[in-house]
Amino acid sequence: xxxxxxxxxxxxxxxxxxxxxxxxxxxxxxxxxxxxxxxxxxxxxxxxxxxxxxxxxxxxxxxxxxxxxxxxxxxxxxxxxxxxxxxxxxxxxxxxxxxxxxxxxxxxxxxxxxxxxxxxxxxxxxxxxxxxxxxxxxxxxxxxxxxxxxxxxxxxxxxxxxxxxxxxxxxxxxxxxxxxxxxxxxxxxxxxxxxxxxxxxxxxxxxxxxxxxxxxxxxxxxxxxxxxxxxxxxxxxxxxxxxxxxxxxxxxxxxxxxxxxxxxxxxxxxxxxxxxxxxxxxxxxxxxxxxxxxxxxxxxxxxxxxxxxxxxxxxxxxxxxxxxxxxxxxxxxxxxxxxxxxxxxxxxxxxxxxxxxxxxxxx
Numbered sequence: 397x398x399x400x401x402x403x404x405x406x407x408x409x410x411x412x413x414x415x416x417x418x419x420x421x422x423x424x425x426x427x428x429x430x431x432x433x434x435x436x437x438x439x440x441x442x443x444x445x446x447x448x449x450x451x452x453x454x455x456x457x458x459x460x461x462x463x464x465x466x467x468x469x470x471x472x473x474x475x476x477x478x479x480x481x482x483x484x485x486x487x488x489x490x491x492x493x494x495x496x497x498x499x500x501x502x503x504x505x506x507x508x509x510x511x512x513x514x515x516x517x518x519x520x521x522x523x524x525x526x527x528x529x530x531x532x533x534x535x536x537x538x539x540x541x542x543x544x545x546x547x548x549x550x551x552x553x554x555x556x557x558x559x560x561x562x563x564x565x566x567x568x569x570x571x572x573x574x575x576x577x578x579x580x581x582x583x584x585x586x587x588x589x590x591x592x593x594x595x596x597x598x599x600x601x602x603x604x605x606x607x608x609x610x611x612x613x614x615x616x617x618x619x620x621x622x623x624x625x626x627x628x629x630x631x632x633x634x635x636x637x638x639x640x641x642x643x644x645x646x647x648x649x650x651x652x653x654x655x656x657x658x659x660x661x662x663x664x665x666x667x668x669x670x671x672x673x674x675x676x677x678x679x680x681x682x683x684x685x686x687x688x689x690x691x692x693x694x695x696x697x698x699x700x701x702x703x704x705x706x707x708x709x710x711x712x713x714x715x716x717x718x719x720x721x722x723x724x725x726x727x728x729x730x731x732x733x734x735x736x737x738x739x740x741x742x743x744x745x746x747x748x749x750x751x752x753x754x755x756x757x758x759x
Contacts, residue, residue: 399754400478402469403436405485406446410626410647412595413674414501417537417561418485419446424562424747426450432754437472439464466490480758482750487523488530495532495757497750500524502537502671502692503544508599513629525549528556532757535559535750537672538693557753561672562743569683570658579655583645589620590717591660591684593653593675594667596635596644597628601666601689601707603635606642608666608713614721615641619661624648657682662720662727666707670694676702677741680734685727687716697741701733 405411406419426434427448435454436447442455460468470489473481481488481496488498505512505520512520528534528549534556536542542558545551570576580587590609594600602623609621623636624645636642648656657663663679665688676697679686686702688694698704703720705712720727 397432397479399432399434400473400481401434401436402483402486404439407438407440407442414485420743421484421746423447424743425750426453428747428751430751437469480754482754488527497533497754497757498527498531499535500528500545502541504599504669506548507669533557533753535753537561538696540693541671559746559749560741562741562746563677563681563738567654567678567681570655575655576659579652585622585643586618586620588618588661589622590662590664591622591656592664593624595625595628596623596631598630599668601668604710605664605666606635606639608710608717610639611710611714612717614717619721624656654682657684660684662687666713668707673697677738680738683731685720685730687720699737701730701737
């Protein structure tokens with residue numbers, strides 16, 4: 397087959413979960429042995445070494461200021477007529493030839509419409525419905541999102557395939573005390589801390605997390621709460637105002653993430669909704685106990701390796717924090733179970749299943 401891939405999102409300097417998914421999946425997909433030819437379409441020139449060298453891969457850089465997907469990418473597809481189009485991190489063009497596969501990462505805008513500005517929310521509503529109906533096969537990151545697509549947009553269940561993303565293989569536990577101390581100095585962190593990673597926005601449940609941290613009492617034992625990530629839409633400074641022990645780092649470099657996880661007493665990730673909560677699995681890979689929510693995809697990812705709580709129940713969250721911080725045997729058991737759980741999520745497996753879906757979609 398000749399497979400066209402929208403790679404326009406992987407060149408962003410600061411990638412969020414969706415862009416990281418696209419980049420990691422394409423790296424793994426292009427590393428597979430297959431007879432297919434791939435053409436990757438970019439909005440701007442990718443840096444050297446971003447993707448593995450492959451004689452079966454062609455790059456097309458097609459700059460365009462606005463409506464790149466629906467105008468410039470679509471025009472290229474009409475001109476070149478690939479056998480299959482794959483869009484891992486955006487939306488399908490409004491009009492293009494042939495079958496397609498698209499990844500729908502989540503439907504958070506349906507459950508938390510107030511967390512999205514008006515026009516972007518309406519566009520997400522339209523583009524997700526259109527893409528899911530137009531595609532021959534839809535990929536989702538979790539069973540939770542699969543159920544949402546089928547129920548909300550009446551997408552036939554048989555054409556929605558769950559393919560769990562992987563986790564960066566370079567994410568491993570950092571044990572060097574000097575490196576852990578260096579990272580703490582860089583971000584001005586205490587020696588003991590709870591860790592949260594993600595965009596600071598209402599859907600991430602930051603206000604309740606901070607209240608649970610205070611209620612748990614661990615701050616009196618010198619345990620800080622580190623909120624790592626950029627401030628997002630509808631961030632409210634009152635979430636953390638006047639609370640001692642809370643540290644906001646802003647956006648953190650990818651190279652520092654493993655050490656930040658490894659140095660934490662626990663990852664506390666009480667998000668209200670996630671298509672796939674990458675920090676849960678990443679923390680487990682780094683040997684960090686995890687406290688997360690009973691909602692959306694998070695129980696799928698956590699399995700039996702994490703403590704899961706109702707994210708609306710501040711007392712339950714505070715109790716979980718106290719348990720993990722104060723019980724070394726529990727922490728050790730969670731670490732070992734976390735390693736086993738995280739091993740289920742690999743990019744190689746995700747790439748193999750994605751390739752099968754691309755092949756199936758043209759049959």
